[in-house]
Amino acid sequence: MEDSLLNVMEEEDTQKDKFLIFSxxxxxxxxxIKYVLEIIGIQKITEVPELPNYVKGIINLRGKIIPVMDVRxxxxxxxRDYDDRTCIIVVQIKDMSIGLIxxxxxxxxxxxxxxxxxPPELNKSSSNKYIKGIGKIxxxxxxxxxxxxxxxQEELEEISY
Amino acid sequence: MSENDGRDPMLDLYILxxxxxIEELEEIILxxxxxxxxxxxxxTIFRIMHTIKGNSAMMFFDNISHLAHSIEDLFDxxxxxxxxxxxYPAITDLILQSIDxxxxxxxxxxxxxxxxxxxxxxxxxxxxxxxxxxxxxxQESKESxxxxxxxxxxxxxxxxxxxxxxxxxxxxxxxxxxxxxxxxFKEDCGMENIRAFTVIHRLKNLAYDxxxxxxxxxxxxxxxxxxxxxxxxxxxxxxxxxxxxxxSFKGTAFLSKITINPVSEEESxxxxxxxEEVKSSLEVVSYREPQIASKNYSSSSESQGKHNxxxxxxEKLDMLMDLMGELVISEVMVTNNPEIASLNLDSxxxxxxxxRKIIDNLQDVVMSIRMVPLAPTFKKMNRIVRDxxxxxxxxVEIVLLGEDTEVDKNIIEHIGDPLMHIIRNSLxxxxxxxxxxxxxxxxxIGKITLQAENSGGDVNIIIKDDGxxxxxxxxxxxxxxxxxxxxxxxxxxxxxxxxFIFLPxxxxxxxxxxxxxxxxxxxxxxxxxxxxxxxxxxDSTLGKGTTITIKIPLTLAIIDGMTIRVGQSIYTIPIMSIxxxxxxxxxxxxxxxDGNEIIMVRGQCYNILRLHERYNIxxxxxxIEKGILVMVENEGKSLCVFADExxxxxxxxxxxxxxxxxxxxxxGGCNLLGDGSISLILDIGGLIP
Numbered sequence: 001m002e003d004s005l006l007n008v009m010e011e012e013d014t015q016k017d018k019f020l021i022f023s024x025x026x027x028x029x030x031x032x033i034k035y036v037l038e039i040i041g042i043q044k045i046t047e048v049p050e051l052p053n054y055v056k057g058i059i060n061l062r063g064k065i066i067p068v069m070d071v072r073x074x075x076x077x078x079x080r081d082y083d084d085r086t087c088i089i090v091v092q093i094k095d096m097s098i099g100l101i102x103x104x105x106x107x108x109x110x111x112x113x114x115x116x117x118x119p120p121e122l123n124k125s126s127s128n129k130y131i132k133g134i135g136k137i138x139x140x141x142x143x144x145x146x147x148x149x150x151x152x153q154e155e156l157e158e159i160s161y
Numbered sequence: 162m163s164e165n166d167g168r169d170p171m172l173d174l175y176i177l178x179x180x181x182x183i184e185e186l187e188e189i190i191l192x193x194x195x196x197x198x199x200x201x202x203x204x205t206i207f208r209i210m211h212t213i214k215g216n217s218a219m220m221f222f223d224n225i226s227h228l229a230h231s232i233e234d235l236f237d238x239x240x241x242x243x244x245x246x247x248x249y250p251a252i253t254d255l256i257l258q259s260i261d262x263x264x265x266x267x268x269x270x271x272x273x274x275x276x277x278x279x280x281x282x283x284x285x286x287x288x289x290x291x292x293x294x295x296x297x298x299x300q301e302s303k304e305s306x307x308x309x310x311x312x313x314x315x316x317x318x319x320x321x322x323x324x325x326x327x328x329x330x331x332x333x334x335x336x337x338x339x340x341x342x343x344x345x346f347k348e349d350c351g352m353e354n355i356r357a358f359t360v361i362h363r364l365k366n367l368a369y370d371x372x373x374x375x376x377x378x379x380x381x382x383x384x385x386x387x388x389x390x391x392x393x394x395x396x397x398x399x400x401x402x403x404x405x406x407x408x409s410f411k412g413t414a415f416l417s418k419i420t421i422n423p424v425s426e427e428e429s430x431x432x433x434x435x436x437e438e439v440k441s442s443l444e445v446v447s448y449r450e451p452q453i454a455s456k457n458y459s460s461s462s463e464s465q466g467k468h469n470x471x472x473x474x475x476e477k478l479d480m481l482m483d484l485m486g487e488l489v490i491s492e493v494m495v496t497n498n499p500e501i502a503s504l505n506l507d508s509x510x511x512x513x514x515x516x517r518k519i520i521d522n523l524q525d526v527v528m529s530i531r532m533v534p535l536a537p538t539f540k541k542m543n544r545i546v547r548d549x550x551x552x553x554x555x556x557v558e559i560v561l562l563g564e565d566t567e568v569d570k571n572i573i574e575h576i577g578d579p580l581m582h583i584i585r586n587s588l589x590x591x592x593x594x595x596x597x598x599x600x601x602x603x604x605x606i607g608k609i610t611l612q613a614e615n616s617g618g619d620v621n622i623i624i625k626d627d628g629x630x631x632x633x634x635x636x637x638x639x640x641x642x643x644x645x646x647x648x649x650x651x652x653x654x655x656x657x658x659x660x661f662i663f664l665p666x667x668x669x670x671x672x673x674x675x676x677x678x679x680x681x682x683x684x685x686x687x688x689x690x691x692x693x694x695x696x697x698x699x700d701s702t703l704g705k706g707t708t709i710t711i712k713i714p715l716t717l718a719i720i721d722g723m724t725i726r727v728g729q730s731i732y733t734i735p736i737m738s739i740x741x742x743x744x745x746x747x748x749x750x751x752x753x754x755d756g757n758e759i760i761m762v763r764g765q766c767y768n769i770l771r772l773h774e775r776y777n778i779x780x781x782x783x784x785i786e787k788g789i790l791v792m793v794e795n796e797g798k799s800l801c802v803f804a805d806e807x808x809x810x811x812x813x814x815x816x817x818x819x820x821x822x823x824x825x826x827x828x829g830g831c832n833l834l835g836d837g838s839i840s841l842i843l844d845i846g847g848l849i850p
Contacts, residue, residue: 046839047730048818049776050825058819058831060839063487065831067821098821151821 017113019135021106021142022089024072028106030135030142035091039105042086059099061090068099074150075130093147100150109142111135116144175220176267177472182209183260184537190260191543194253203240207233213263215362218355222270225263228280231287232259238291247294250551255287257544338399338423339370340406343392345418353388354378360410361395367409368399396424475570478531485527486814490833492520532567535613535622538577539564542584542611549588555607557592559584562612568620572713575693576622579686583624583709584609586683591628591707601704603627622711631701636661659699663687694829696796722813722832724840725791725804727772728780731840732804733813733832734791738845740799742791742807750785760790760801767792770848771803775827780805795845802848815842 019030020039040061045068047057054073058065068088073079080103088099116133132146186209189202199206210233217226232255239247262283266276344360346353357378364371373395375384399406403423410419496513539561550557592598592607599605610625633655640646640661646653663683690697695713714720722733723742743762750760750769758769769790773780782788782805790801813832818825829844 044838046831046841047778048822048825048828048841049778051822055822058822058839060833060837063483063490063833065816065819065833065839067819096819096821098819 017110018108019111019142019144020089020108022087022102022104023106024075024103025077028140028142029071029102030109030111030144031089031091031100031147032144033108035093035147037090037092037097040088040090040099041084042082042088042101056101059088061097061099064097066090066097066099068101069150070101071150072101072103091147093151096151098151109137111137111142111144119143172220172270175216176271179213179216179225179263179267182213183263185209187257187260187544188540190253190256191547194249194547197249199236199239199247203236206236207240210236211362215355215358218358222266222276224276224278224280225266228259228262228284231284232256235287235291235294238294242294248290251290253547255283255290257548259283259287338402340368340395340397340399340403341422341424342395342397342406342410343420344395344410344416345392346388347417348389353393354381354384357384357388357393360393363409364395364397367401367405368397371395371397392418473530478570481527482531485524486816486833488520489524489812489814490837492516494836528569531570533570533573534565534567535573535620536561536564538573538580539611539613541577542580545581545584546588546609549585550607553588554594555588555592556595556605557588557607557609560608560610562610563614564611566613566615566620568713572693572695575689576695576711576713579689579711580611580622580624582683582686584611587624587626587628587707591626591630593629597629601629616712619712619714622713623708624711625706625708627706630703630705630707631659631662631699632703633658655701656699659701660697662699663697720813720815720842721810722842723791723810724808724834725772725789725802726806726808727776727804728778730776730778731808731834731838732772733840733842734793734802734845735842736810738793738795740792740794742789745785745790747784747786758785762792762801765799767799767801769801769803773803773805775848782806793843793845793848795849798849800845800849802843813840813842 015032015034018033020033020036021028021030023029043059045057045059048055048067051057054070056068056070058067070079082101085104086101087105088101089105090097090099092098115136117136118133119131130146130150131143132149133144135142135144186206189205189209193199193202193206210229214226214229214233217223217229235252235255259280262278262280266278269278270276344357346356354375355378357373361371361373361378373393375381375387375393378384378388378393401409403421406421410416410421496517501509542559542561546557546559587609588607592609593601593603595605598607608627610623612623612625614621614623636658637646637650637653640658643664645661645664663686687697690711690713693713695711698710698712699707700710701707721736723736723739724731724733726732745760749762750758752758758771759766760769761767769785772778773783785803788803788805789807790803791807792799792801794800815830815832817830818828827844827847828841829847830842831839832842834840
């Protein structure tokens with residue numbers, strides 16, 4: 001038992017401060033690596049009716065059926081055709097797996113806590129609510145995504161009822 | 162990897178085993194109450210309490226072990242005095258309360274909470290009951306009177322009596338040899354008292370008149386030290402010779418030293434007196450009734466029948482099921498691979514046919530593993546009927562039929578609650594009070610029949626009571642008050658009226674009782690049953706009784722489906738809801754005032770549902786003559802679904818939609834197709850308005 005506990009701690013340690021960076025248009029976003037299960041290329045998506053536009057449908061991930069969300073549309077940007085650089089990041093949050101469709105995956109980086117500042121208060125509205133912090137690496141800025149809010153179903157419910 | 166956060170697997174095993182045991186106990190105890198005799202069941206009851214006691218002590222759940230011990234005492238006495246006048250309902254009450262207590266504690270343990278329930282109250286109740294029984298039997302044999310004393314004095318008995326009794330026993334059985342055994346356990350093995358207890362337990366099979374020291378090994382953990390220092394001393398009689406006795410002790414775990422000596426009768430008495438001396442210095446020696454050992458342990462042979470069963474976690478079965486589904490799909494992927502489709506491969510075809518056959522067999526076996534009989538679920542109803550009929554002052558008998566009918570494990574989980582609600586309702590609202598029943602010319606004892614039967618791909622569960630039946634007028638009135646009626650009263654069939662009772666918030670009972678009447682019950686029933694794609698029907702005759710039929714599918718996992726295409730999307734319709742499919746002429750189709758398309762087939766009118774319109778799917782087939790109509794039916798209502806084309810019939814493995822996607826009306830789940838793509842399964846009930 002202690003062993004497994006140690007393992008978990010070790011794992012958390014190695015995952016600490018690590019972010020997967022991807023881009024949509026010119027902006028770069030970061031997502032905590034502990035949420036990420038895997039990255040797959042774009043594949044055939046089965047549309048499910050009566051869903052909000054940003055939930056594109058479901059895919060078959062080796063026998064497991066998971067929903068996919070187009071992050072572009074979630075951020076209320078315009079739809080862009082999928083190409084060979086388009087990726088699906090499969091994340092797991094609270095026992096739920098979901099695929100996030102993004103333009104391209106860039107890299108995994110360390111961003112220490114001191115380098116992260118909260119997003120500007122003024123812009124709390126609109127799409128900015130999905131951003132929980134802004135990470136700085138040298139001169140570059142990465143927008144760190146709040147996964148819980150990204151998946152929050154409030155809007156989903158409003159639409160389906 | 163495993164999700165039980167590194168919990169001791171022993172603990173899981175303990176919880177599971179104890180659960181199974183108390184469930185068995187519940188059944189037996191209710192059975193015995195009915196028969197008013199513990200003769201057949203007492204050995205099993207004893208074995209169950211004994212195992213629970215031992216296991217709980219081993220896991221340091223002293224409260225459970227303590228309670229089990231007091232129950233054991235009670236039945237110990239009943240077993241030795243079978244001719245007693247026993248207050249069966251009172252004892253059953255006590256045992257059932259104890260079962261609830263243990264269940265409660267197990268629940269806490271299972272949730273990683275501390276098992277902190279205090280059984281003292283129950284224990285003292287049980288002791289009181291034991292006293293009542295012992296007092297009520299004045300002219301029992303001297304022996305049992307002694308024992309009654311034993312009970313009251315917690316087994317502290319004077320040595321003279323012991324000697325006399327043992328001597329008496331010895332006189333009857335001159336052939337037997339008396340042994341004295343001293344056991345030392347290996348150092349640091351821990352829990353010496355429990356180990357000693359297992360020794361005694363094992364010894365009971367071959368010996369009687371067992372006396373051991375220290376006595377209170379299970380209750381008193383201090384005895385651990387005594388055993389460690391002075392050894393564990395046992396004196397007993399047995400027909401076995403020295404060799405056999407030696408052999409029987411050899412298997413003891415952590416045994417370090419053992420001395421076995423045959424003793425003469427006089428000696429054994431002096432030995433006991435020796436022990437008595439020790440007792441005076443330690444004041445803990447006590448004496449255990451020799452009757453336990455002299456009764457033959459038939460229970461040990463009974464329990465052996467169960468060893469070829471295996472407990473497997475449902476998670477593993479679900480995994481197996483998932484893999485099975487994938488196997489079926491990949492088999493299709495391989496054998497229908499487009500790259501080899503054009504080749505003429507005779508031996509490949511032969512082998513693939515063989516493969517398909519094996520996979521089919523495998524699938525049957527996997528499905529059959531998941532099939533479990535309804536009996537445990539049914540038997541739980543015994544308890545509910547008993548408890549409720551007592552509280553409501555009604556006499557009700559429950560009859561179980563066809564309880565060995567098997568259904569999928571997942572389904573069983575979902576029908577327990579609905580069944581309970583229905584039975585509660587029957588008892589509370591259906592069955593009348595005894596006076597009313599007699600006045601109505603019925604047997605004063607009400608009767609509820611719970612029956613299961615196979616019918617094709619479904620299982621019917623029928624709950625029938627001979628109570629007063631549903632009051633059609635009252636239901637109609639209530640329905641009107643709630644504004645539930647959407648068509649003229651005259652057009653409502655009896656069945657439609659009765660099914661109002663399944664709507665939320667519907668209760669015709671003016672008074673809310675402890676059990677039902679709040680109107681939350683019956684809609685829970687409907688929801689629970691619908692979750693497993695089942696249906697509920699009600700039928701009733703005023704004054705005669707009510708029959709509720711639940712129709713559930715045998716399995717959830719695999720259905721026969723017809724795949725259809727609409728634009729780029731593929732949908733599956735369960736074959737059982739399809740009536741027919743056909744091409745149409747445009748002239749047969751007309752529109753009503755609201756613009757709904759209607760088609761006339763053999764004099765009947767049906768609404769047409771265009772899937773591409775309903776679900777906003779891009780398709781080129783919009784002309785009704787180019788596509789195809791599939792007539793589907795659900796609960797007597799029909800509808801024609803318009804699709805681009807039929808793709809074919811196949812068995813599909815049903816998977817639920819991911820949780821993230823909220824329920825879409827008309828879609829019941831999804832399944833994987835041979836090429837790895839996903840099709841959505843239409844839920845006809847949700848499509849029909």
